[in-house]
Structure formats: structure tokens, C-alpha cells
Amino acid sequence: MSNERPIGFIDSGVGGLTVVKEAMRQLPNEEILYLGDTARCPYGPRPAEQVIEFTWQMTRFLLKKNIKMLVIACNTATAVALDEIKKNVDIPVIGVIQPGSRAALKASDTGRVGIIGTIGTVKSGSYKHELQEKAPDTHVSSLACPKFVPIVESNQFNSSVAKKIVSQTLAPLKKEKLDTLILGCTHYPLLRPIIQNVIGQQVTLIDSGAETVNDVSTLLDYFNLNNYEQTDTKARNFYTTGSPKMFKDIASEWLNITNLNVEHIELGGK
Structure with missing residues (x-):
């Protein structure tokens, strides 16, 4: 059938x-x-x-x-x-949140997981809840990146402006010693090469979508x-x-x- x-x-x-x-x-x-x-x-x-x-x-x-x-x-x-x-x-x-959380826990060796998303997603605490419900000892660092979606929607995701904004926005996360980062917005994979470059090759990126x-x-x-x-x-x-x-x-x-x-x-x- x-x-x-x-x-x-x-x-x-x-x-x-x-x-x-x-x-x-x-x-x-x-x-x-x-x-x-x-x-x-x-x-x-x-x-x-x-x-x-x-x-x-x-x-x-x-x-x-x-x-x-x-x-x-x-x-x-x-x-x-x-x-x-x-x-x-x-x-x-x-x-998209449950599958992304599950994949992040599977990928992480140190239990230090970052989440980047919109203001609404980060404020909801949904990813943190999902991660810590499955693995309570997970260290979760969340960061809202409100400028990322407009970059993608205006078709500038390969531009020098995109590189500058991503670099400035992600600076706080670089101190967190993450080994895994959830791209907690389906727009973000279009910025993936730039995000990977800024956050470091040692960090595994999880595409929730x-x-x-x-x-x-x-x-x-x-x-x-x-x-x-x-x-x-x-x-x-x-x-x-x-x-x-x-x-x-x-x-x-x-x-x-x-x-x-x-x-x-x-x-x-x-």
C-alpha cells in the first residue's frame, strides 16, 4: 500500500x-x-x-x-x-527540538553543550529542559542570536557582513569549552561554514532540522x-x-x- x-x-x-x-x-x-x-x-x-x-x-x-x-x-x-x-x-x-537534543547528547563526550537560537527559543528553555531531562549533569550554555535570521532571509549568508556578525555574536560561547553546539534554528545551517570556523573545528555542530x-x-x-x-x-x-x-x-x-x-x-x- x-x-x-x-x-x-x-x-x-x-x-x-x-x-x-x-x-x-x-x-x-x-x-x-x-x-x-x-x-x-x-x-x-x-x-x-x-x-x-x-x-x-x-x-x-x-x-x-x-x-x-x-x-x-x-x-x-x-x-x-x-x-x-x-x-x-x-x-x-x-x-525539531527533541531530535536535536537527542543527537547532541549522543555526540557530546564532555557533557558541555551549547545552544544557539532565536530569542523565543532560548527564552522558552525547551532545549535545556530536553537535554537535562535526559542527562541531568549536562552543562548547557544558551545564546540568542537575533541577527542571524535576517542575514539568511536577505540572502546574505555568504557575505563578509555575515562573517563579522557571527564572529561578534558567538564570542561569549568561545569561553564555555563546549564540545557540541546545537544549531537551534533551522535558518542557521545556511551559516554553518562560518559558525564552524568561528566556534572552532573541535566543536561538533548539530543540525536539529x-x-x-x-x-x-x-x-x-x-x-x-x-x-x-x-x-x-x-x-x-x-x-x-x-x-x-x-x-x-x-x-x-x-x-x-x-x-x-x-x-x-x-x-x-x-
């Missing part, structure tokens, strides 16, 4: 494309619908209630497209909205939702509340796909 319905991915902007990239690699048979709320990005500084409301708006939009699973490919939204959405929809829903796809794969098996239909062209449809051109420029480069189908939609509210 094959289930050809798509998997839905939602994010505050283009960051969740890092999760989609991994999904396309691990799950080539699956159809993908992606919605990035670029017009209202970043979510990090917004009040939790507003992030929950925006996440519901995105979720409802994709539910109307008959998705079989929802991936909240945004750490801020996962931190505040995952539990509520999970309880109120009848398809499997996955966030990529780790999440392992869980997606497991749940597809568990719920018997795999698409076994093998065709040359799987549907990859992308929606954005912002500029389709800007979105397409970043997505085409990151996913290495030409002729991306990107559509502008309105979700309402600011």
Missing part, C-alpha cells in the same frame, strides 16, 4: 528549507509542501501567543492541502506551539504512510507569504533545483 499524500513543512521563512533538503535526500519518494511565513519573519522576538496563532494559520492552510504529516520546521514555533497542535490535529506532528528527518522516516514506517510510488518527478510545492522571487533565489541555490514552483499566499494578520 502506498500513501501519495504530501508531507507538510512550515517555518517562519526560508530556514525550514534546510529540513526539506535533508527530507529530499532521505525520502526521495515523498511529495513535499512547504510554507514559509516570510512576510512575518522572524518569529523569535514575537510574543508566544502570536507565534502560536501564526503557526495555526500555517497549519490550517496545509491541512486543506490534505497533508499526511506535519513537520514544524521552526524551533521557535516548536517551542511554543507543538504540544497544542499535536493535541488538536489527527495527523502525526513533529517538531536534519536530525528531525530521521524521526519523520521512523513515523512514516510506524503509521504505514510511506509513498512507494517511484516516479521521476515528485511534487515539490513551495508557498511564501513574502516575495516569491527572494524565496526562489534562496531555495534554488540551497536545494540545487531549477524551475521551483513558488506561490505567494496571504495568511492575514501582522
